[in-house]
Amino acid sequence: MSFPPTRAVGRGSAWYRGDCHVHSVHSDGELSPAELAVRARAAGLDFIATTEHNSAALPGAWGHLASDDFLIVLGEEVTTKTGHWLALGLAPGQVVDGNHQVRDGLIDQCLDQVHRGGGLCVVAHPHAPYPSGDFMFPFQGFDVVEVWNGLWTSDRPWNADNEAALAEWGRSLAADIQTGSWRPAMGNSDTHLEGQTGTPHTVVFAEELSTEAILAGIGSGRSWIAETAYVDVSFTARTAGRVAGVGERLTTQGGQVDVRAVIHGVPMGTVTFHTDRGKIHRASLPGAGPGAVQWGTTAEDSMFVRIEVRHPNGDVAALSNPIILT
Structure with a gap:
């Protein structure tokens, strides 16, 4: 199977746990796709999204890892000079060009590319502590904000950068709801290393275990964020x-x-x-x-x-x- 199917059997209309920000050896992670899938399932997840930096999921790398109870969503971490963002729900082989920044004025064109295919655009780790990690683009046009990112938390699943992202999202929520343009929050592990997968993850209510239904649940805010599957x-x-x-x-x-x-x-x-x-x-x-x-x-x-x-x-x-x- 070259690419994973867009629908799994799942449990029908239910709450599904998933991690939409992981990296394998095909970008800068230390785990293979197979190792990521094993660890995601061990963490109690029903789905993950492939989000290699500025590249598509490779043919044949992920398709055989999907199953009736495990969905793999195709995506990308669009890594620019002035912030990173997740493109979720991409077509096989589709790549969003990361060679843009705030001053170029190209962000809307890139977001439209994802939206035309039914995908979601997620602000990633808006206060990450490294060059290009701080998110400098306006949130307008994005669908979701990653307020909890697990990569830079060392031996604790929460840090000051996440606290800042949560506070920023929380302060804007009332005004955004008033104008009908609020952006749901989500949490992801940003797995690069052993032991990170699923901490944290997003719990989504979806009509079925499919890319379309999972993205619809995330985009509508029918979701909450869990540190691990032990939390309900x-x-x-x-x-x-x-x-x-x-x-x-x-x-x-x-x-x-x-x-x-x-x-x-x-x-x-x-x-x-x-x-x-x-x-x-x-x-x-x-x-x-x-x-x-x-x-x-x-x-x-x-x-x-x-x-x-x-x-x-x-x-x-x-x-x-x-x-x-x-």
């Missing part, structure tokens, strides 16, 4: 018999909204609820077993609600895209 989150908002999940809109008709989060795998952690007014509520998780946290609001008080789950040392264990209240 359920996040919903309810009013007058209506329920919405992450990335969805809840029509409240002015009524009270009950927001509920159930967290597994973060003992002694904390959950914070964030709205357009900032961090608005905080609760502690138990030392063992799942923790359930509830909070009440209205659409008048909260344009949206999202959550962050942190370990006792303050590192993020999970975070969600918003539920939008109208």
Whole structure:
């Protein structure tokens, strides 16, 4: 099989875990495609995306690694002089030219190339600590922001660069939702070395395990970010018999909204609820077993609600895209 199929059998309409930023020996990673696939499955992932620097996935390198329960999405890390970005959902052999920068004015042309094929454009590690790592392009035209990148975190899965990316995304969220142009957050490992795959990854609600459905879930914000597969989150908002999940809109008709989060795998952690007014509520998780946290609001008080789950040392264990209240 030259290239991986765009659809796997999967579990139908379900939550799927995936890492959309990995590198193999075909760019600057130390693992082969086969080794990456083995480690992704061991990490509890249902899909990965190939994102070699400024190059397409090679024919024959990935196709035989896909299976009924494991999807491989074709992509690229477009590596420019003024920032990196992910092109997800590319056609076999398709390459987006990375030889552009802010001053060229070519970014819109490159984004259009990806969008015409049904792909997504993701701002990658916007505050990465190396030359060209800082993202200098405007976010306008991009579909998603990688707020959590695992590469430069050493022995911890969270660092100051991720904190800055999360804060920047969080500050812009209210204005972007108001204008109808908000960009969902995602997290990826940016695997180059042994032991990185799946830390973190994005958990996506998709109608099926296919490239089209996974990208639709990511692009619509029907997703949340997990440190590892040991962490699980359920996040919903309810009013007058209506329920919405992450990335969805809840029509409240002015009524009270009950927001509920159930967290597994973060003992002694904390959950914070964030709205357009900032961090608005905080609760502690138990030392063992799942923790359930509830909070009440209205659409008048909260344009949206999202959550962050942190370990006792303050590192993020999970975070969600918003539920939008109208």
